Ligand SMILES: *[C@@H]1O[C@H](CO)[C@@H](O)[C@H](O)[C@H]1NC(C)=O
């Protein structure tokens with residue numbers, strides 16, 4: 001049963017990826033060129049951080065955009081969001097060094113979203129070379145960036161017991177997802 005659930009999540013993630021990839025990738029690319037100019041290594045897309053960013057963005061959706069940026073927080077504060085942790089199956093003990101950076105820009109205008117990260121107090125996290133991975137979630141006007149490290153304290157490790165996904169499942173998922181898209 002649990003394995004079936006995780007396969008559904010996998011399928012969901014796959015579909016989400018198909019529909020969101022371009023925009024998040026553009027933002028990540030912008031952030032990485034900012035890091036390049038600060039001599040910080042590029043951030044690599046991190047799946048768990050992506051999941052967390054999506055879920056937090058879901059929570060932000062109802063919040064007013066008037067204040068423009070949500071509070072930047074250390075990702076251990078996700079313990080306030082038990083549903084996020086359990087849905088993404090992240091061990092909260094591996095999130096203490098991570099950061100969650102929410103930003104609100106009407107219509108998520110691409111250039112404004114990027115400058116809201118690179119030309120604000122957020123910049124000091126963005127140019128920090130201790131961060132190595134990133135996840136991005138979007139919902140309405142909100143963009144949520146989650147930063148991870150390559151130390152255990154910020155690795156966003158899985159709580160899940162590995163369930164055996166048989167390899168034949170993957171092509172079936174792929175075909176299913178095509179059926180959804182077309
Ligand atoms: C996280 O750390 C606390 C305290 O050190 C421990 O009680 C808890 O079991 C840990 N959680 C996980 C999922 O390892």
Ligand SMILES: *[C@@H]1O[C@H](CO)[C@@H](O)[C@H](O)[C@H]1NC(C)=O
Nearest residue numbers: 068104105106112115116119
């Ligand atoms: C951040 O976005 C807001 C729109 O929500 C914009 O008015 C503001 O100029 C942006 N700030 C920066 C530093 O880009």
Ligand SMILES: *[C@@H]1O[C@H](CO)[C@@H](O)[C@H](O)[C@H]1NC(C)=O
Nearest residue numbers: 037038039123124125127128
């Ligand atoms: C990172 O940004 C902070 C504040 O924006 C600045 O003080 C610091 O010098 C920057 N570090 C690098 C390596 O560019």
